[in-house]
Amino acid sequence: MPLFEIETNSHIIITWAEDEDAARNVVHEAYPHDELVRLTKRPRDTWVISKGALGLTNTTLDPCMVARECLNRSAGDKVNAIRLYRMETGSDLDQARKMIESNMVMGW
Template structure:
């Protein structure tokens, strides 16, 4: 089943469909009030989005840094958050989110 990229007024939809008509139906069902601006069949069965295009500029891998901080802190969440804040310069709330996310993922 081919992968289609469908651009509407406010969304970009990536979906598998049997053909262009089915892809158009997906867009109409999902966003009935929007016009389809562009529909293209993707040449491969995967999709890659550049973080730079989205404006995400991360010099380091936040998960890698968080896992390193958790390891250094022997799993102590509060100590890991402090270490993360020191290493990245992120504020308390952002650091807490990153550390807790990585704790759930089983650092």
């Protein structure tokens, strides 16, 4: 059974599901008021990260896209990506580290 990473406006959910429709149903049942942002197949165990717990609820800036771009520009070098993320967003070291590390599951 494939594993899916599902990003909503409030959560990142990784769960087993038969197909994309079943993965969407997992989100709808658990978080019926969340808006689906991204759905991707992933190769890991089930876990959920609350964006609010990470301090990532600023809707004017998509922190995941910024973090992924910083990882891309740094060729996956975590320390350099954190530095780039801090420069791009003005975030403190701890918040930048959390963002980069939470987005490293993309395969960097």
